[in-house]
Amino acid sequence: MLRNWWQIYGLSALVVLSSCSVTKRLGPEERLLNKVQLEVLDGIPDDLADYEDVLRQRSNSSVVGLRIPMWFNLMVSTTALEESKRRHAERGKEPGGIRWWLAERMGEPPVVYDALLTERSRMNVQSLARRKGYLNATCVSIVDSLDPSRASVTLQLELGHSWTIGE
Numbered sequence: 001m002l003r004n005w006w007q008i009y010g011l012s013a014l015v016v017l018s019s020c021s022v023t024k025r026l027g028p029e030e031r032l033l034n035k036v037q038l039e040v041l042d043g044i045p046d047d048l049a050d051y052e053d054v055l056r057q058r059s060n061s062s063v064v065g066l067r068i069p070m071w072f073n074l075m076v077s078t079t080a081l082e083e084s085k086r087r088h089a090e091r092g093k094e095p096g097g098i099r100w101w102l103a104e105r106m107g108e109p110p111v112v113y114d115a116l117l118t119e120r121s122r123m124n125v126q127s128l129a130r131r132k133g134y135l136n137a138t139c140v141s142i143v144d145s146l147d148p149s150r151a152s153v154t155l156q157l158e159l160g161h162s163w164t165i166g167e
Helices: 005-018 048-053 068-075 078-090 096-107 115-131
Strands: 033-041 139-144 149-156
Touching: 033 048, 048 115, 068 096, 078 096, 115 139, 115 149
Parallel strands: 033 149
Antiparallel strands: 139 149
């Protein structure tokens, strides 16, 4: 039984946040980008963070495994948010209010899978590996889209041997 006020508020917040459908704002042909993962098949690159910096598309951020910022964004109706922005603009004010704060400051919109951005990420990772001296580096993108509303991307980087001057 819940005896403390913080347990009741915490449970209420989880119920409200879990009631928001993640894919409710996606179009019929759009898929939520569930995960972007970079795998190095042979060898360990100098700094994996450099390779992650050139990715063109990343999935939504998560807090303790939950996509709470995206849920904050989904709690606000898009029509109500646009109406609020319009009213503020008519009055000559900066955007603001609780809806704007939840959607824009606390929240982030769902990231939609884009095949072009995935291909650009693949080429960027491969190009960066070649600039670092792995001239035979190849990168392959694998898109897992078994779920019709979600997609996961895995970039597999095969470095090969590092070339040095004089070889």
